[in-house]
Amino acid sequence: MTYSRSLTMNDYQAEMASTAIYKWPIIYPALGLANEAGEVLGKLKKLIRDNDVRFDGTKSLTDTQRADIAAELGDVLWYVAAFSRDLGISLNEVAEINLEKLADRKARGKLMGSGDKR
Numbered sequence: 449m450t451y452s453r454s455l456t457m458n459d460y461q462a463e464m465a466s467t468a469i470y471k472w473p474i475i476y477p478a479l480g481l482a483n484e485a486g487e488v489l490g491k492l493k494k495l496i497r498d499n500d501v502r503f504d505g506t507k508s509l510t511d512t513q514r515a516d517i518a519a520e521l522g523d524v525l526w527y528v529a530a531f532s533r534d535l536g537i538s539l540n541e542v543a544e545i546n547l548e549k550l551a552d553r554k555a556r557g558k559l560m561g562s563g564d565k566r
Contacts, residue, residue: 457539461529473534481527
């Protein structure tokens with residue numbers, strides 16, 4: 449499973465916009481994001497139930513299983529891109545903000561724990 453061209457996050461966001469056909473900006477992609485994230489979890493649940501995949505190294509995923517999860521993650525990415533676009537935020541900005549937050553937490557020894565402002 450390879451994709452041959454180099455694609456930035458902002459390129460993806462610009463290209464996906466041509467497929468964003470919905471009436472309720474912000475609300476629709478927020479609901480879709482929650483739904484698609486649930487579908488990713490459903491795939492994992494079924495791998496555990498039906499295939500005894502343990503994710504501890506004792507049984508690895510097949511290429512097909514990995515591709516199925518990747519497809520669902522792509523749907524999650526679409527909704528993140530649409531949601532952030534509707535908010536006027538580029539995917540590059542979202543990624544940069546997240547990396548800055550994580551670097552700050554790492555520098556302060558706060559990667560573990562809970563809470564948004566740790």
